[in-house]
Amino acid sequence: MRRKNIYILLMTILPWLTLPLIGRKVVKRFLPGTLFMSVYLIIEGLIAEKKKWWRFHYPVKPNVIGEFPLIIGPFFIGSLWIFKFTFGKFKIYQVINLLIDYIFIYGLLNILEKIGYVSLMKMSKFRLSLLFLVKTFFMYGFQVIYEKYFRYKSI
Incomplete structure (x- = not known):
């Protein structure tokens, strides 16, 4: 159990160490899209829990x-990096997201299952990859709309 705690803690904290390298303007610019998708993921997680799509065996807190550690750690910071x-360049955005999603689903997810952090239940890896693909469109679309209406100055 202790080893799992260390893995989860590192998975959450290590991405944040790269935040200063992203740059303040980039964070300010892409924070809305990243926050939108983070909230979306929390809601999705609540739905997934009820529908038993997947199960997280690691209770962060009651x-x-x-x-939550995946959302606030690698997803949040990773999204800022990808947007940066x-x-x-939408095609490149999609290719990068497909690559990262593939690495997560067919690589990291296996490791997370081995350490007992998560397991897929009613969701296949293929369906999970489709769900990830849909979310990339939502996040990019939200950011485009946000920038269109708030006219953020280009970096």
């Missing part, structure tokens, strides 16, 4: 969804 290098 009444906190198990995927690909926003405005």
Whole structure:
């Protein structure tokens, strides 16, 4: 159990160590899209828990969804990095997201299952990859709409 705690803690904290490298303007610019998708993921996690799509065996705290460390760690910071290098280049954005999703689903997810953090129940890896793909469109679309209506100055 102790080893799992260390893995989860590292998975949550290590991405945040790269935040200063992203740059303040980039964070400010892409924070709305990243926050939108983070809230979406929390809601999705609540739905997934009820529908038994997947199960997180690691209780972070009572009444906190198990995927919360993934959302606030690698997803949140990773989204800022991806937006920094690909926003405005939708095809590259999609390719990078497909690659990262593939690595997560067919690599990291196996490790997380081995350490007993998560297991897929009623959701196949293929369906999970489709769900991830849909979310990339939502996040990019939200950011495009946000920038259109709030006219953020280009970096």
